Amino acid sequence: MQASAPAFDLARIRADFPLLARSVHGKPLVYFDNANTSQKPHQVIEAVDRHYREHNANVARAVHQLGEEATSAYEGARDALARFINAPSRNEVVLTSGTTQSINLVAYSYALPRLKPGDAILTTVMEHHANIVPWQLVAARSGATVKAAPINERGELIVEKFIELLTPEVKLACMAHVSNVLGTVNPVREIAKECRKRGIPLLVDGSQAVPHRPVDVQALGCDFYAVTGHKMLAPTGTGLLWAKKEHLDAMPPFFGGGEMIREVKFSGTTFAEAPHKFEAGTPNIAGFAGVAAAIDYYQSIGFDAILAHERELLDYASARLREIPGLRIFGEAVDKEPVISFLLDGAQATDLATLLDLEGVAVRSGHHCAHPLMQFYGVPATLRASLAFYNTHEEVDAFVAALLKVRKLLM
Missing domain, CATH: 3.40.640.10 (Type I PLP-dependent aspartate aminotransferase-like (Major domain))
Structure with missing residues (x-):
């Protein structure tokens, strides 16, 4: 039986993950590639x-x-x-x-x-x-x-x-x-x-x-x-x-x-x-x-807290992305984890991911080792933002701002 976990303290949690504090191309890292591999807390390291x-x-x-x-x-x-x-x-x-x-x-x-x-x-x-x-x-x-x-x-x-x-x-x-x-x-x-x-x-x-x-x-x-x-x-x-x-x-x-x-x-x-x-x-x-x-x-955090935070984060990120003209989200299941695959009209997924990286945002582009699913949707690739319990609303805002910026460059 899992012991009760302390209150969900996002700042404390993020401090446990050394890599989240680094910068990429001179910008604070926004790591949204967690479905590919998660970051590691110092306890694991x-x-x-x-x-x-x-x-x-x-x-x-x-x-x-x-x-x-x-x-x-x-x-x-x-x-x-x-x-x-x-x-x-x-x-x-x-x-x-x-x-x-x-x-x-x-x-x-x-x-x-x-x-x-x-x-x-x-x-x-x-x-x-x-x-x-x-x-x-x-x-x-x-x-x-x-x-x-x-x-x-x-x-x-x-x-x-x-x-x-x-x-x-x-x-x-x-x-x-x-x-x-x-x-x-x-x-x-x-x-x-x-x-x-x-x-x-x-x-x-x-x-x-x-x-x-x-x-x-x-x-x-x-x-x-x-x-x-x-x-x-x-x-x-x-x-x-x-x-x-x-x-x-x-x-x-x-x-x-x-x-x-x-x-x-x-x-x-x-x-x-x-x-x-x-x-x-x-x-x-x-x-x-x-x-x-x-x-x-x-277990120190507890899955009740993880689920609550990730669901709120998913809802917030999905709503922000839907505000962007020409953006299509793939996968709108009623029950889903914090993974959002999407495309922007007129933009290649790889081009978007490359430009987002220059803004410090790490997302995945490609077929995600799921060719039959790409064929079902009639696309060669998507962009995927996958979130974790250590991600924040502020990171979502930075991600959306970066996406809007690179969208202008590609349109």
Whole structure:
């Protein structure tokens, strides 16, 4: 049970993030690229630094003091992550380099051995490439196909269409909890319920959800949940795959190497139990020390406060952007996280982003690893402003002022 957090003090919070204090091209930085990667508080930075200064050793390989300390930190991160997403057991949490590795693990270890010609994998039009390409690769090897459920113009999943597509040949369903382009929050619990009725496992890409809202995998009812650490204040090269125990027990290892075995002989190898059978080689130990610190940081603030601030910030930013003539926002879902994708009439997304950078504003331009979604809207790219709990109304005003300035240059 999460302890009550102190009052939301935005100035105090911002002081915890060293990079937010810097300037870019002589202008105060406005960092609105949080869906790409979040900034890191000094508590996370110091946790990584402290590991290398005081505890650096490999995990699970040594009985000396440093080895025990490193192992304790690494396994402590597993415990923290299990609590963070309310996993039933720490042994259902596989530590990975991020969502991409987590999804590929499921694709090759769970899906590929079960797929045959005529089978299908169901996903959605709004997915990140990491939740499309692995399924295409295993489908090509097995003779299966990949189907995509449609969305409406507001960027919302058409739930009844997704359910209609849950036909008997579908062996796995996959969806983003939150769209990285639109901010749309998908009705995972409802979809999971429909999948269970049909005996179809559901994988959820949680990369864009965990930085903004509490996640309870037991309440969601999915079978697999993937998380990326660097989007939730933690270092790059960290993440997790949560999967139900029965799936992990039945899945063969994906990578082979040290520390995922019980015994190796040339006559055959016996593997460790899950989750360790999926964690071959030396992991990002210092990175996971940072993960534990990031989780502590979220809990020190509390998601109630984070949700309230981000929703207010999203409403304010959306209203300010709608005042700009010729600006089109993509994704107007009723339930969405603080992500705004948009275009200005007559301006290329990359040109806008480049000019905004000269004004100190960091936003993302491009297809956002979501080509099918760009094709749905009939555009090659968008500009994306993605906000976090450490952003301010004043930054939104600076962003809009910069956008109006560069608009004049391009019109």
